[in-house]
Amino acid sequence: MAKHTRQDLLERGVGMLLRHGYHDLGLAALLEAGDIPKGSFYHHFASKEDFALQAIDLYMVEVHAGLDHFLGDTSLPPLRRVRRFFEATIEKYRGEGYLGCLLGGLGQELSGVSEVFRRKVEQCFGEIALRLGSCLDEAVRVGELPKGTDTHRLAELLVDAWEGAALRTRLCRDARPLREMLDFWLRGADARPPAAKARRRTPNKRA
Amino acid sequence: MAKHTRQDLLERGVGMLLRHGYHDLGLAALLEAGDIPKGSFYHHFASKEDFALQAIDLYMVEVHAGLDHFLGDTSLPPLRRVRRFFEATIEKYRGEGYLGCLLGGLGQELSGVSEVFRRKVEQCFGEIALRLGSCLDEAVRVGELPKGTDTHRLAELLVDAWEGAALRTRLCRDARPLREMLDFWLRGADARPPAAKARRRTPNKRA
Numbered sequence: 001m002a003k004h005t006r007q008d009l010l011e012r013g014v015g016m017l018l019r020h021g022y023h024d025l026g027l028a029a030l031l032e033a034g035d036i037p038k039g040s041f042y043h044h045f046a047s048k049e050d051f052a053l054q055a056i057d058l059y060m061v062e063v064h065a066g067l068d069h070f071l072g073d074t075s076l077p078p079l080r081r082v083r084r085f086f087e088a089t090i091e092k093y094r095g096e097g098y099l100g101c102l103l104g105g106l107g108q109e110l111s112g113v114s115e116v117f118r119r120k121v122e123q124c125f126g127e128i129a130l131r132l133g134s135c136l137d138e139a140v141r142v143g144e145l146p147k148g149t150d151t152h153r154l155a156e157l158l159v160d161a162w163e164g165a166a167l168r169t170r171l172c173r174d175a176r177p178l179r180e181m182l183d184f185w186l187r188g189a190d191a192r193p194p195a196a197k198a199r200r201r202t203p204n205k206r207a
Numbered sequence: 208m209a210k211h212t213r214q215d216l217l218e219r220g221v222g223m224l225l226r227h228g229y230h231d232l233g234l235a236a237l238l239e240a241g242d243i244p245k246g247s248f249y250h251h252f253a254s255k256e257d258f259a260l261q262a263i264d265l266y267m268v269e270v271h272a273g274l275d276h277f278l279g280d281t282s283l284p285p286l287r288r289v290r291r292f293f294e295a296t297i298e299k300y301r302g303e304g305y306l307g308c309l310l311g312g313l314g315q316e317l318s319g320v321s322e323v324f325r326r327k328v329e330q331c332f333g334e335i336a337l338r339l340g341s342c343l344d345e346a347v348r349v350g351e352l353p354k355g356t357d358t359h360r361l362a363e364l365l366v367d368a369w370e371g372a373a374l375r376t377r378l379c380r381d382a383r384p385l386r387e388m389l390d391f392w393l394r395g396a397d398a399r400p401p402a403a404k405a406r407r408r409t410p411n412k413r414a
Contacts, residue, residue, distance in 0.1 A: 019319040023230030099319055104374055108315035111377050112226040112306055122378040156375075157391050160384050164371025167311055168363075170318050171329040177367050184364050188395030 006044040008034055013055040018099045021109045022052055022117075052106065053120060059102045060124055066092075067128070071135045078139035079186065082132060086162065090178050093169060100170035104163045125163075129155040136189075146192050158185050213251040215241055220262040225306045228316045229259055229324075259313065260327060266309045267331055273299075274335070278342045285346035286393065289339060293369065297385050300376060307377035311370045332370075336362040343396075353399050365392050 012034060016025050027048060031041060045051040070085035071078075093100065107121035133155035139145040145154075165181035219241060223232050234255060238248060252258040277292035278285075300307065314328035340362035346352040352361075372388035 021228075021230070021316045021319065023228070024316075024320055100315070104371075105315045105319075107378055108307070108312045108374055109228045109231075112228065112312075113231055118378055125375070125378065153387060156384070157387060160371040160375045160388060161368045161391075162371065163374050164311075164367040164369065167315055167370050167374070168332070168367045171314055171325055171332065177363070180360060180364060181367060184368075184395055187398060188391055191394060 005034075005036060005040055009036065009041065009044065009051070010055050010058045013051060014059050014102060015096075017052060017055055018096065018102050018105060021105055022048075023109070025052075049114075049116065053116070056102065056106065056120060056124065060127070063124075063128060064131075067131045071131060077142060077144055078135045079144045079189070082135055082139075082158075083182065083186065086178070086182050090175050093166070093178070094175060098169045098173045098175065100166040101163060104166050105170075107163075108167075125159050129159045132158055145190055149189075154189055158189075161185055212241075212243060212247055216243065216248065216251065216258070217262050217265045220258060221266050221309060222303075224259060224262055225303065225309050225312060228312055229255075230316070232259075256321075256323065260323070263309065263313065263327060263331065267334070270331075270335060271338075274338045278338060284349060284351055285342045286351045286396070289342055289346075289365075290389065290393065293385070293389050297382050300373070300385070301382060305376045305380045305382065307373040308370060311373050312377075315374075332366050336366045339365055352397055353403075356396075361396055365396075368392055 009030065012030060013025075016030055025048075027038070027041060031038060041051070045054065066085060066088060070088060071081050073081055073084070076084070099105075103121050103124050106117060107125075110117035111121065129152070133151045136145060136149070136151035136155055140147060140149050140151060145151070161181050161184075162178070165177040168177035169175060216237065219237060220232075223237055232255075234245070234248060238245060248258070252261065273292060273295060277295060278288050280288055280291070283291070306312075310328050310331050313324060314332075317324035318328065336359070340358045343352060343356070343358035343362055347354060347356050347358060352358070368388050368391070369385070372384040375384035376382060
């Protein structure tokens with residue numbers, strides 16, 4: 001029961017933090033929505049900060065599950081897996097009314113005033129980039145990306161570009177910025193001439 | 208004197224909003240810093256929201272002045288002007304301790320709960336993209352970008368990618384994400400094979 005209350009509060013918290021951000025999130029509203037007494041909140045969480053940090057952890061569980069699912073699908077070429085992960089993320093955003101990414105929201109709002117949140121969000125982005133980078137290493141191994149590609153940098157660029165598009169989707173409430181950014185990144189990831197990319201994909205069809 | 212107080216409050220406000228965001232910005236702290244009575248604040252601004260919207264306007268005056276200065280420098284090729292505008296923006300961020308962009312900060316924090324701020328920040332990004340897009344049109348005319356380039360989309364992508372990198376710079380307090388994103392965008396903007404780009408630049412040196 002106690003575990004249920006904690007989980008319930010965190011799940012509700014993720015949704016409310018996504019819409020309201022940190023400072024505009026009222027604990028009273030959070031508790032009222034679940035008919036939970038204030039004492040129960042402080043039984044589970046040391047403070048509002050502690051609560052928000054645990055909400056980020058819950059959010060990251062879902063992100064990592066998505067990365068496991070899509071990047072681990074070895075039936076598809078690595079870059080196709082990356083595309084599918086982000087396409088699924090667009091679907092998730094759509095279901096939430098295009099509110100963007102919790103990490104970007106809290107990172108922007110809090111990193112000017114809180115070292116704890118600044119480090120936390122930076123660490124989360126680093127973890128996501130690390131996993132994307134491993135998939136890009138596979139893309140290099142199978143020839144989808146040129147040898148010598150700086151996959152770490154390319155993965156960091158993808159995370160950052162995505163977050164910018166996620167902010168824009170929050171502003172215009174539309175998936176367009178996300179789709180266009182994903183296409184732009186995928187085109188730019190392989191800087192080889194189109195002929196070399198074509199040779200890679202269809203080795204027997206060209207001289 | 209009244210004008211001085213208003214301008215002084217707005218200038219201080221831009222800096223404080225950049226660090227604190229909207230909800231964490233205390234009017235008491237803002238007024239104390241300038242030794243200004245509360246009544247004076249409400250003489251100049253209808254509300255905190257009105258104040259923040261006017262602070263965005265002041266921020267945009269500076270952005271437009273930068274766009275005028277760098278994009279209007281016809282002694283340089285258009286893409287070089289775009290690069291110089293963003294390099295100057297990096298210098299501005301550096302001087303502020305890498306706190307990123309006020310538009311991105313307030314856009315993230317407030318667009319889930321305020322239609323006024325959501326529309327305002329979207330409009331500001333649209334204006335910036337429009338001006339960059341005109342410079343990209345010039346880049347097409349002089350052959351720096353291929354004919355048929357969707358300059359509007361490319362300018363929007365640049366704004367969005369930049370904002371993602373600006374968030375990351377706020378998190379890691381370093382210019383690296385901004386420089387790498389600018390390079391990535393400039394490489395990706397011209398999707399032609401390297402040989403075609405080289406021919407464009409040095410028409411007499413290659414067959």
